[in-house]
Amino acid sequence: MSIRHLLWIIVTTTSMSLTAAPLRADEAPSDDVAQLAATIDRHIAAAWETQGVVPAPQADDAEFLRRTYLNIAGRIPPVSEVREFLADTDPNKRRQLVDRLLDHPGYVNHFAHTWRMLMIPEADVDQQAQVLAPSFEGWLRDKFIDNTAYDEMARELIACRISGNEREGAVAYYRAKEVKPESVSSSISRLFLGVQLDCAQCHNHPFAKWQQEEFWGFTAFFAGIEGDRFGSLSDDATSREISLDGSQTLVQARFIDETSPDWSGEARTRDVLADWITSKENPYFARTGANRIWAHFFGVGLVDPPDGFDESNPSTHPELLDDLARSFATHDFDFKFLIRAITASKTYQLSSRRTDDSQDQQRWIGRMPVKGMSPRQLADCLIQATGGFETSNPRNQLLGGRQVDTQIQALFENQRDSNVDPQSTILQALALMNCQFITQQTESASSNTLSAILQSPFLDMDGKIETLYLTTLSRQPREAELSRLRTYVETKAEEPAPRLSFVEAARSLIQPAAAKNNANKEKALADIFWALLNSSEFIFNH
Amino acid sequence: MTRRQKLRPQQSAARHVSRRTLLQATLGCAASAISSNWFPAFAAETADKPRRPGACILLWMSGGPSQIDTFDPKPEHKNGGGRLSIETTVPGIQISENLPQVAKWMKRMAIVRSMSTKEGDHSRGTYVMRTGYRPQGPIQYPAIGALYSKELTNKDADLPGYVSISPFRGFNASAYGPGFLGPRYAPLVVGNGGIVRVNGQPTSSLKVENLNLPGTVDVARHDDRLSILSGLEDDFSGSRPGNAVDGHRTAYKNAIRMMRSESIAAFELDSEPDALKQKYGLTEFGMGCLLARRLVERGVPFIEVSLNNAAGNGGSFGWDTHQENLGRVASLCQVLDPAWATLMEDLDQRGLLDSTTIIWMGEFGRTPRINSNAGRDHFPAAWSSVLAGGGVKGGSIVGQTSPDGMKVVDRPVNAQDFLGTICGCLGIDSQAENISNVGRPISVVDPEAKPIQEVIA
Numbered sequence: 001m002s003i004r005h006l007l008w009i010i011v012t013t014t015s016m017s018l019t020a021a022p023l024r025a026d027e028a029p030s031d032d033v034a035q036l037a038a039t040i041d042r043h044i045a046a047a048w049e050t051q052g053v054v055p056a057p058q059a060d061d062a063e064f065l066r067r068t069y070l071n072i073a074g075r076i077p078p079v080s081e082v083r084e085f086l087a088d089t090d091p092n093k094r095r096q097l098v099d100r101l102l103d104h105p106g107y108v109n110h111f112a113h114t115w116r117m118l119m120i121p122e123a124d125v126d127q128q129a130q131v132l133a134p135s136f137e138g139w140l141r142d143k144f145i146d147n148t149a150y151d152e153m154a155r156e157l158i159a160c161r162i163s164g165n166e167r168e169g170a171v172a173y174y175r176a177k178e179v180k181p182e183s184v185s186s187s188i189s190r191l192f193l194g195v196q197l198d199c200a201q202c203h204n205h206p207f208a209k210w211q212q213e214e215f216w217g218f219t220a221f222f223a224g225i226e227g228d229r230f231g232s233l234s235d236d237a238t239s240r241e242i243s244l245d246g247s248q249t250l251v252q253a254r255f256i257d258e259t260s261p262d263w264s265g266e267a268r269t270r271d272v273l274a275d276w277i278t279s280k281e282n283p284y285f286a287r288t289g290a291n292r293i294w295a296h297f298f299g300v301g302l303v304d305p306p307d308g309f310d311e312s313n314p315s316t317h318p319e320l321l322d323d324l325a326r327s328f329a330t331h332d333f334d335f336k337f338l339i340r341a342i343t344a345s346k347t348y349q350l351s352s353r354r355t356d357d358s359q360d361q362q363r364w365i366g367r368m369p370v371k372g373m374s375p376r377q378l379a380d381c382l383i384q385a386t387g388g389f390e391t392s393n394p395r396n397q398l399l400g401g402r403q404v405d406t407q408i409q410a411l412f413e414n415q416r417d418s419n420v421d422p423q424s425t426i427l428q429a430l431a432l433m434n435c436q437f438i439t440q441q442t443e444s445a446s447s448n449t450l451s452a453i454l455q456s457p458f459l460d461m462d463g464k465i466e467t468l469y470l471t472t473l474s475r476q477p478r479e480a481e482l483s484r485l486r487t488y489v490e491t492k493a494e495e496p497a498p499r500l501s502f503v504e505a506a507r508s509l510i511q512p513a514a515a516k517n518n519a520n521k522e523k524a525l526a527d528i529f530w531a532l533l534n535s536s537e538f539i540f541n542h
Numbered sequence: 543m544t545r546r547q548k549l550r551p552q553q554s555a556a557r558h559v560s561r562r563t564l565l566q567a568t569l570g571c572a573a574s575a576i577s578s579n580w581f582p583a584f585a586a587e588t589a590d591k592p593r594r595p596g597a598c599i600l601l602w603m604s605g606g607p608s609q610i611d612t613f614d615p616k617p618e619h620k621n622g623g624g625r626l627s628i629e630t631t632v633p634g635i636q637i638s639e640n641l642p643q644v645a646k647w648m649k650r651m652a653i654v655r656s657m658s659t660k661e662g663d664h665s666r667g668t669y670v671m672r673t674g675y676r677p678q679g680p681i682q683y684p685a686i687g688a689l690y691s692k693e694l695t696n697k698d699a700d701l702p703g704y705v706s707i708s709p710f711r712g713f714n715a716s717a718y719g720p721g722f723l724g725p726r727y728a729p730l731v732v733g734n735g736g737i738v739r740v741n742g743q744p745t746s747s748l749k750v751e752n753l754n755l756p757g758t759v760d761v762a763r764h765d766d767r768l769s770i771l772s773g774l775e776d777d778f779s780g781s782r783p784g785n786a787v788d789g790h791r792t793a794y795k796n797a798i799r800m801m802r803s804e805s806i807a808a809f810e811l812d813s814e815p816d817a818l819k820q821k822y823g824l825t826e827f828g829m830g831c832l833l834a835r836r837l838v839e840r841g842v843p844f845i846e847v848s849l850n851n852a853a854g855n856g857g858s859f860g861w862d863t864h865q866e867n868l869g870r871v872a873s874l875c876q877v878l879d880p881a882w883a884t885l886m887e888d889l890d891q892r893g894l895l896d897s898t899t900i901i902w903m904g905e906f907g908r909t910p911r912i913n914s915n916a917g918r919d920h921f922p923a924a925w926s927s928v929l930a931g932g933g934v935k936g937g938s939i940v941g942q943t944s945p946d947g948m949k950v951v952d953r954p955v956n957a958q959d960f961l962g963t964i965c966g967c968l969g970i971d972s973q974a975e976n977i978s979n980v981g982r983p984i985s986v987v988d989p990e991a992k993p994i995q996e997v998i999a
Contacts, residue, residue: 313981424793425728439759488770535771
């Protein structure tokens with residue numbers, strides 16, 4: 001089977017599995033989605049009014065498709081999907097795309113990974129924690145496969161049973177935090193309450209509302225857990241007090257709103273905490289969750305940073321945040337409902353193109369912010385665009401990773417999905433220009449995508465350039481781009497092949513001119529492919 | 543002749559011109575691709591006229607070295623493990639017999655024997671000593687390499703201001719990053735910091751990854767590619783201006799500038815005389831120290847070289863000598879001693895020692911008491927670090943530990959005090975502020991730090 005056939009099969013099967021996916025019967029009624037989308041737009045527009053922001057125009061189909069694929073499935077769409085979507089005339093196609101993507105395995109993988117990065121950020125920088133990440137991510141994957149409600153997911157994590165040598169699932173989270181009560185409590189308070197208690201761990205901070213006693217009072221809920229990353233664990237479920245930062249002072253478990261827990265009955269300490277955190281009455285929980293989903297799609301939270309809920313860090317759109325949180329809770333904390341509503345809004349569907357200076361203040365969302373990708377997202381995009389299925393490095397096979405993953409993830413570890421301020425490093429630029437993976441994937445002899453495009457008898461030169469654009473930038477080239485690049489290829493084709501070795505030179509004497517011309521054209525197309533892969537437009541989510 | 547032409551001697555000037563004209567005709571933006579708004583002009587510079595406001599070399603001892611077996615020997619006490627101490631060139635100051643060559647440089651060194659910190663865990667200890675702060679949730683503190691190089695960097699340099707040689711980042715990778723200063727201040731990492739990496743040809747690993755064009759792409763073709771890329775970038779950044787695109791352009795600009803700069807000759811260790819290489823020691827650390835000197839010569843303000851292990855140390859990691867401490871420390875010192883002493887000598891002979899501050903430290907010290915495996919365990923309560931070279935009052939000792947080494951009895955020094963002292967030696971304003979990722983200004987070193995004024999020259 002030729003590479004082209006292989007690629008074709010992969011491309012078509014992927015797209016078929018997408019289009020054939022049935023809509024789920026248990027979806028929230030679409031009018032609720034539309035209603036919340038309208039609410040979003042109303043609040044955002046009100047803020048534009050007071051801030052004097054002139055919004056950008058709506059994104060075209062290609063822009064919407066790429067962005068939505070990246071945000072939900074974690075990678076760019078295959079070429080066939082781009083062509084189909086652009087040709088589709090159904091007025092509801094954007095909503096349908098979101099529905100399809102929410103049933104796509106990419107959604108499960110991308111959201112599990114995103115939440116793993118939020119919950120165990122240690123794994124990105126600490127090799128011991130890294131060992132624990134796959135099993136935790138597996139647990140998250142199960143949650144997203146089942147579309148487990150956000151409150152239920154939080155409850156399972158907070159109240160998780162800890163004992164013996166258990167390492168799988170939610171327990172891995174506690175191990176990643178070194179089973180230290182103070183590490184777990186500061187992580188839980190940031191994750192589910194949006195509150196950074198950490199700074200109060202050692203001393204009372206002049207800027208922060210939270211004081212040392214509050215930190216240790218909250219930490220006392222985890223006083224019973226004991227063990228270390230890889231040893232045996234124990235949990236005294238009734239333990240409710242802890243010594244303040246190693247001192248003699250004992251602090252009792254209490255909530256950060258200064259209410260005291262009800263210990264009646266035979267309540268396990270962390271069950272009581274989970275009840276309080278996930279309660280629909282908890283003012284922090286729904287807001288933090290809704291704000292995180294918002295930040296995932298816009299790169300910037302209504303409260304930003306999303307775990308910095310603090311009186312000194314107010315929401316840009318407090319009423320919108322309230323409405324999002326209320327809807328999220330009313331719909332039983334269904335992630336998919338919130339995602340449908342956000343992506344259905346006109347706000348989400350704004351172009352990232354700047355049409356007015358007032359759009360530069362990203363927090364008012366006058367245009368879609370340009371965001372960095374997570375390292376895994378970028379690796380997946382490179383693999384998608386190049387058709388490069390990497391298993392060549394035995395060391396990486398041993399670690400269960402693909403070579404490009406390992407390389408790219410190490411190089412781009414500073415980037416985050418929800419980062420509107422991504423900054424590139426020299427080593428990243430060097431890798432994308434010169435690394436072995438990119439080199440192989442931009443040479444006709446070793447690149448699946450490139451060789452498939454070069455060998456396609458049904459594509460003329462314009463068609464080839466067009467396909468390169470579709471596979472990398474998920475859009476058609478503009479007329480000016482096409483003519484510029486067409487001329488480039490033609491000019492290159494005229495040139496003698498540079499730097500011939502003696503053997504090559506000898507061969508070129510007996511080679512027909514057409515073949516020589518063809519080789520130059522292939523090189524020119526490879527150059528275009530290389531430049532597209534190195535472009536900001538490819539590297540960023542916009 | 544321009545720098546660019548020098549890079550491709552195989553092409554005649556005539557050919558060069560015709561290609562350029564051709565591209566100009568075809569792409570319109572081709573000429574600007576080379577001289578343009580965001581690709582650098584490749585002027586020859588720097589190697590022969592270094593501009594040096596002062597430099598810092600951090601010798602980082604991964605795993606936490608034993609103070610007793612290095613700079614705070616206890617020959618009289620059983621905690622000394624039977625190790626002898628030797629005289630240094632400063633009367634009255636003795637260090638461990640493991641470091642005979644370093645002992646000759648005591649006049650240029652200040653030993654701090656009263657380090658006292660709170661973190662006895664590799665990850666947290668690494669973070670504290672390399673950033674000055676305990677890990678605190680969302681605040682991404684920068685490594686001191688990023689912080690100091692930002693203060694010292696020459697903005698026109700071809701090479702980044704912070705080069706990290708063979709870092710082992712497994713204990714805590716964020717302690718090696720630029721934190722809230724952003725990727726612009728990220729270290730240029732060379733060497734992979736693998737655990738065991740001592741062999742006959744250690745130089746091969748100390749290269750910048752992906753610095754060279756792949757074999758199938760020559761400079762002319764790379765220029766062609768860049769001209770296409772330049773067109774794409776102009777379109778995209780014109781319509782979507784902002785930090786993301788700016789950062790991308792800056793990174794490419796600096797990467798290309800470095801690829802085509804003569805400064806990268808710093809990495810060509812082969813051009814050094816064999817005798818000198820032998821003197822440094824044919825180890826990754828030894829070659830790292832030699833590379834550090836070459837980078838200092840080319841104006842790089844902050845270089846760190848990690849000593850991660852020595853040959854024959856089995857499964858033990860670096861200075862984390864929980865077993866067979868005495869033998870393992872001795873073999874690590876056989877790597878450390880010649881490399882460090884030669885680095886001092888080499889810098890001195892080139893007139894660079896007075897403006898280059900050298901720091902020796904790890905994340906914590908090790909227990910004075912020897913454990914049942916003949917090892918020493920983690921010990922942050924009383925340990926040693928060393929300052930040397932530029933800005934340092936040599937021949938001095940700061941602080942003192944008890945005869946058994948169990949506690950500091952004079953002048954305790956914490957991480958902030960020590961890092962503040964380095965600022966003093968380097969002439970950096972330790973209270974210069976940066977805006978953190980949570981929007982709060984954070985000074986290079988905590989205002990409460992008490993730098994050791996008596997060792998700042």
